Amino acid sequence: MLVYLKIYRYNPEAGRNVPSFDTYNIEAEPTDRVLDLLEEIKGHIDGTVSFRRSCAHGVCGSDAMRINGRNMLACKALVKDVGTEITIEPILGLPVLKDMIVDMEPFFNSYKSLMPFLINEDVPADGKERLQSPEQRERFDDTTKCILCAACTTSCPVFWSDDQYVGPATIVNAHRFIFDSRDQAANKRLEILADHGGAFRCRTAFNCTEACPREIHVTQAIAEVKNAITSGGVEH
Amino acid sequence: MTQTHQHEVIIVGAGGAGLMAALYASRGADTAVLSKLYPTRSHTGAAQGGIGAALGNLEPDKVEWHSFDTVKGSDYLGDQDAIDYMCAQAPEVVYELEHMGLPFSRTRDGKIAQRRFGGHTNNETKQPVLRSCYAADRTGHMILQTLYQNCIKNKVHFYDEFHVLDLLMNDGVANGVVAVELATGELHVFHAKSVVFATGGHGRIWELTSNAYAYTGDGVAITLRRGLPAQDLEFFQFHPTGILKLGILITEGVRGEGGVLINGKGERFMERYAPTVKDLASRDVVSRSIYLEIRDGNGIKGDRYVHLDMRPEVVNHYAELDGRTLPDGTPYRVTGEQLLSKVPDIVDFCRTYLGIDPIKEPMPIQPTAHYAMGGIPTNVHGQALSDAQGTIVPGLFAAGEVACVSVHGANRLGTNSLLDLVVFGKEAGKMAAEYAKSADYKPLENNPTDFTRQQLDRILGKSGGEKVVTLGEEMKTKMMDDVGVFRTAEGMASAIEKMRELRERYKNVSVDDHGKRFNTDLLNAWELGCLLDVALATAVSAHARPESRGAHAREDFPKRNDAEWLKHTLAWMDGDQVRLEYKPVTITKYEPKERVY
Numbered sequence: 001m002l003v004y005l006k007i008y009r010y011n012p013e014a015g016r017n018v019p020s021f022d023t024y025n026i027e028a029e030p031t032d033r034v035l036d037l038l039e040e041i042k043g044h045i046d047g048t049v050s051f052r053r054s055c056a057h058g059v060c061g062s063d064a065m066r067i068n069g070r071n072m073l074a075c076k077a078l079v080k081d082v083g084t085e086i087t088i089e090p091i092l093g094l095p096v097l098k099d100m101i102v103d104m105e106p107f108f109n110s111y112k113s114l115m116p117f118l119i120n121e122d123v124p125a126d127g128k129e130r131l132q133s134p135e136q137r138e139r140f141d142d143t144t145k146c147i148l149c150a151a152c153t154t155s156c157p158v159f160w161s162d163d164q165y166v167g168p169a170t171i172v173n174a175h176r177f178i179f180d181s182r183d184q185a186a187n188k189r190l191e192i193l194a195d196h197g198g199a200f201r202c203r204t205a206f207n208c209t210e211a212c213p214r215e216i217h218v219t220q221a222i223a224e225v226k227n228a229i230t231s232g233g234v235e236h
Numbered sequence: 237m238t239q240t241h242q243h244e245v246i247i248v249g250a251g252g253a254g255l256m257a258a259l260y261a262s263r264g265a266d267t268a269v270l271s272k273l274y275p276t277r278s279h280t281g282a283a284q285g286g287i288g289a290a291l292g293n294l295e296p297d298k299v300e301w302h303s304f305d306t307v308k309g310s311d312y313l314g315d316q317d318a319i320d321y322m323c324a325q326a327p328e329v330v331y332e333l334e335h336m337g338l339p340f341s342r343t344r345d346g347k348i349a350q351r352r353f354g355g356h357t358n359n360e361t362k363q364p365v366l367r368s369c370y371a372a373d374r375t376g377h378m379i380l381q382t383l384y385q386n387c388i389k390n391k392v393h394f395y396d397e398f399h400v401l402d403l404l405m406n407d408g409v410a411n412g413v414v415a416v417e418l419a420t421g422e423l424h425v426f427h428a429k430s431v432v433f434a435t436g437g438h439g440r441i442w443e444l445t446s447n448a449y450a451y452t453g454d455g456v457a458i459t460l461r462r463g464l465p466a467q468d469l470e471f472f473q474f475h476p477t478g479i480l481k482l483g484i485l486i487t488e489g490v491r492g493e494g495g496v497l498i499n500g501k502g503e504r505f506m507e508r509y510a511p512t513v514k515d516l517a518s519r520d521v522v523s524r525s526i527y528l529e530i531r532d533g534n535g536i537k538g539d540r541y542v543h544l545d546m547r548p549e550v551v552n553h554y555a556e557l558d559g560r561t562l563p564d565g566t567p568y569r570v571t572g573e574q575l576l577s578k579v580p581d582i583v584d585f586c587r588t589y590l591g592i593d594p595i596k597e598p599m600p601i602q603p604t605a606h607y608a609m610g611g612i613p614t615n616v617h618g619q620a621l622s623d624a625q626g627t628i629v630p631g632l633f634a635a636g637e638v639a640c641v642s643v644h645g646a647n648r649l650g651t652n653s654l655l656d657l658v659v660f661g662k663e664a665g666k667m668a669a670e671y672a673k674s675a676d677y678k679p680l681e682n683n684p685t686d687f688t689r690q691q692l693d694r695i696l697g698k699s700g701g702e703k704v705v706t707l708g709e710e711m712k713t714k715m716m717d718d719v720g721v722f723r724t725a726e727g728m729a730s731a732i733e734k735m736r737e738l739r740e741r742y743k744n745v746s747v748d749d750h751g752k753r754f755n756t757d758l759l760n761a762w763e764l765g766c767l768l769d770v771a772l773a774t775a776v777s778a779h780a781r782p783e784s785r786g787a788h789a790r791e792d793f794p795k796r797n798d799a800e801w802l803k804h805t806l807a808w809m810d811g812d813q814v815r816l817e818y819k820p821v822t823i824t825k826y827e828p829k830e831r832v833y
Contacts, residue, residue: 013751031589043705047748047757052277054448057484057585059377060277076588097419098754104274117385118337129334131346137339144339144371144378148276180339215584 001084003028005037007049008089011098014048019096021087022046030080034067034088038074051100058213061149064091065100071151071211091154107150110166114174114192119185130182136236140179143172143221145214152208152218164197168208168218171199175221178228181236186228194229202226238685239424243268243393244672246413246428247665248400248455251278252376252654253636254434255383256661257618257668258392261432264669269392270415270426272399272450272759275384279436279448280636280657283376284581285489286351286368287333287658288651289326293347294366294563299323301359302367306652307826309355309518310609310645311786312802313468315822318616318641322652325659330369333658338382340371351578352492355518355649355833364492364516366563368651373487373579379654398424399759402688403431403458403632404680408622410631411678414688416759421752423685429675430631430668433459433612433620434661437637439472440763441771442605443716446478446485455638457766459612460773461687464622464629465806465817467640468610469770470778471787473648474721476522478604480541482589486582486601488650491515493578494570495546496554497526498598499534504554505542510833514558517833520647520787523603527721536600543598546579548572550598572596603721609648609787610777611640613806618664624806624819631671631678635664642804645821646786694743695761701746704761707738711764711771719775724791728779735772736812742768773807776814781805798828 003026010019024041035053042049051074052062058076066089067077074088094102124130146169153159153167174193178186193199199222208218228234245261247254250271261267271278290297302323307314334340334348341349350366358365371378387394397418404412404425412427438453439445456466476497477486491497496515499505509525510517517525530540545551552569560568572595576583586594612634613621620632636657643656714734718727742765749757783797784790803818 011751011753013753031591042757043703047704048751050749050754050756052756054273054277054450055279055282056449057282057482058588059282059374059581060273060279060448062273062277078588101754108274112388115389117389118382120337123335127328128331129340129348132342133346134342134344136346137342140339141372144381145374147281147377148274176339177337180337182337 001028001030003037003079004085005041006087009099010096028079030078032079033075034077034079034082034086035063035074038088050098059147061147064149064151065089066091071155073149073151073213076213091150093154093160094150104150107153107169110170111148111173113166114170114189115185116173116177118177118180118183120182132181136181140176142216143176145216146172146176147214149213151211151213155207155211157205157207158201158203162201165201166197168222171222171225172216172218175225178225178234186234190225190229190233193225199225199229237422239422240427241424242427242677244428245430245432245668246270246426247432247434248413249278249434249436250275250394251434251436251636251657252280252379252383253657253661254432255387256658257432257434257635257665258387259383259390260662260665261669262390262392265672267392267669268395268426270395270398270400270413272397274396275394276380278380279451281377281380282448282485283654284373284485284487285353285492286370286375286651287330287379287654288353288356288367288649289330289369289655290323290367291327291330291348291350291369293343293350296358297365297367299326301357301365302326304359304826305356306643306649308831309647309649311647311796311831312798312828313471313642313645313785313804313821315642316824316826317822318643320824321616322643322655322659326655329658329662333379333382336382336386338371338378340369351489352516353650354488354491354516354522356651357513362512364513368489368492370489373489373581376654379658400454401691401762403462404684405462406678406681408629409678410629412680412684414685418754421755423688425680425684427677427680429672429677430633432618432633432635432664432668433638434634434636435638437608438767438770439605439608441711441715441767441774442720443712444478444483444602445605446475446483447605452763453766453770454763455634456611457769460769460809463808464620465613465808466610466773467613468642468805469774469807470781470805471609471646472605472774473519473607473609473787474523474603475606476519476526476603477544477601479585479589480600480602483604484585484589485604485606486544486599487579490544490546490579490582493546493575494551494555494568495544496550497522498543498545499529500536500538501534505529505534513833518647518649520789521833523721524789526603541600541602544601545598546575546594547596547598548575607648607653608637609640609642609644609646611638614639614641616641616663617667618660619667624817631675633664633668635660646788691762691765692758695745695747695758696750698744698746701744702741704745704747704764707742707745708764708767711735711738711768715771719778722789722791723778725779728775731775732772732779735768735775739768739772739812769809772812773809773814777805777807777816780816802828
């Protein structure tokens with residue numbers, strides 16, 4: 001089938017300092033990934049079209065972009081699902097550097113601000129694993145799936161307008177530790193998230209949940225964090 | 237303007253091996269990690285089914301059994317001292333990962349959960365053993381995330397999206413690297429005392445692969461260009477179960493949980509090829525079996541694929557026939573819900589890319605290029621070696637898939653790649669820091685970026701030349717056809733000729749993008765150069781080995797030949813000539829014998 005693609009272009013270095021669109025008509029299969037189409041264009045038509053990608057099957061998080069107005073991974077969006085007229089743009093709310101490539105530094109800096117690592121210096125005396133029941137493990141299973149693609153954060157209207165807001169992905173990753181029975185710093189994380197820029201900035205728009213390519217219940221995770229803050233902590 | 241940076245230890249690559257090396261090196265020396273991707277994009281994150289360690293959490297297991305299984309899996313080409321070391325370290329590093337925060341799945345009594353995997357057995361009963369420690373079917377993702385998290389905790393210095401293009405050496409001593417900063421296109425020189433290569437594999441040489449776009453053999457190509465050898469390149473693993481036409485990995489964990497391979501006649505054909513462990517034979521055996529079924533017209537509808545079936549009724553049917561029991565002795569039975577919780581990502585991949593629900597329908601699969609057993613030769617300390625005598629290259633270390641210790645020999649067992657990168661990443665990091673403490677900065681030579689600039693300028697200086705994709709597609713097709721699961725002298729000779737032709741045409745490759753910022757067009761072209769070098773060295777190494785061993789299966793030499801070929805290949809590259817030498821395999825307690833599953 002013939003697919004019509006409209007691709008966002010921006011590259012001040014090459015004189016394209018006002019964003020505009022290039023259009024392409026290419027032959028595709030219904031099961032082709034949007035990433036396959038971008039590769040086809042880059043390889044055969046215009047090598048200057050620029051985007052990030054690596055694993056090509058939805059686990060590395062490189063190729064989040066806006067496809068027909070919605071945040072997706074280009075490698076998980078199939079032609080049969082997005083249609084034969086496809087508009088591709090960079091994710092919103094992070095500075096665009098070139099075409100679909102945005103500056104990820106603010107995103108990762110926010111992620112790092114919530115101590116995204118287990119805090120527990122007590123190691124079992126026998127040197128073996130800490131015990132954790134399947135139920136305790138299940139409590140934070142959903143948020144361990146995050147691949148830091150930024151699809152959620154850059155779909156959030158609060159994030160677009162409020163540069164203090166840490167954004168959904170940061171809260172998802174804080175959730176992953178707050179609800180881990182092995183972690184000893186839940187209160188410290190909750191304290192940070194109770195502050196300005198934290199979880200209460202969320203206005204439950206649910207864009208993040210819809211955008212997540214890993215199907216994490218992002219809005220619910222944020223709600224659980226809010227509840228933990230108001231109820232004064234977490235019980236494991 | 238070229239900027240010059242100085243760090244005692246430079247680690248190239250931020251997957252599992254690179255991050256583990258970084259955690260250890262940074263404890264003892266000023267360390268920085270360079271990665272062409274953001275660290276969490278690294279290919280370790282795609283590993284699914286688990287990391288092997290004889291914890292014995294659910295049933296008896298022993299380090300010695302893990303060792304023997306690995307030796308046998310390697311078709312006796314693995315070095316037994318290195319294998320013993322890795323398997324003995326396994327429980328400790330798995331506990332270490334748990335202590336770092338890795339969210340392993342859990343047993344009823346709260347321990348790390350373990351599942352069956354190909355080639356891992358109870359050596360007494362010969363039956364599959366629960367050895368693979370897992371976090372659902374995203375174990376690699378959790379290892380990568382956990383190690384990155386701990387690097388943040390320990391304030392490891394990262395240069396993200398810095399693509400390393402050259403290794404600097406002075407008088408045979410490694411003393412830095414040259415990298416291009418993707419955002420600016422500027423070259424940077426990193427002056428170091430120790431350089432650790434943890435750059436991953438090169439599955440992108442083949443048409444159908446489970447590997448990421450980034451898996452372009454940079455580390456092996458760079459060291460070959462610097463006159464260092466690559467070991468055992470002819471041994472490249474084809475994983476039996478890639479999604480039809482896409483090559484996306486379906487974890488062996490599916491078979492560990494009871495899934496079976498079914499041919500077009502509805503037969504569970506693996507019982508003919510591996511009567512004892514059946515679908516859980518090692519990967520080389522299973523991939524060959526699938527090819528043979530297809531060749532005999534037993535593909536699904538006579539086509540070039542078979543089914544991997546994990547529908548609960550099918551799993552339960554074969555579990556009953558096999559008399560499979562749970563550790564408490566009750567019959568092994570599963571529900572769709574349990575399978576979904578064990579392999580959720582597999583279910584998601586099938587729904588997304590195939591439009592099928594694997595709980596209700598079988599998955600169409602075919603073998604997919606997956607893992608490089610070969611790579612930069614190292615000893616068990618991660619120190620790179622320059623010859624068959626084991627001479628150490630001062631200042632150079634390698635770990636993970638890019639390295640060849642060799643713990644995988646001619647065929648790697650599932651779960652041993654994650655183990656390898658954690659164990660040897662740690663060792664390489666420690667040794668790199670230790671070496672840095674006793675060494676001085678070896679002076680940089682004048683104009684250290686010259687060799688890199690030549691390579692890039694040659695590409696940028698052309699227009700209207702050969703296209704990167706065209707050369708790449710020709711390479712992949714030829715390697716798939718003639719240096720794939722089954723090989724012949726004739727086919728490999730033609731592949732060598734083809735790779736020489738492509739390398740010649742590559743001299744005329746051109747790109748559209750001549751800018752500096754994020755010039756991925758240029759870097760794709762540079763990466764193709766790496767792939768072509770590694771492909772040629774692979775084809776030559778393979779052609780020279782007239783026997784069948786592990787993943788190297790010759791139709792014209794179907795038997796293993798221990799008398800003449802129980803030895804490692806070392807390949808050096810000089811222009812389009814590849815020179816080979818051989819070195820002995822370290823055998824300690826396991827004398828080679830016939831391999832039966």
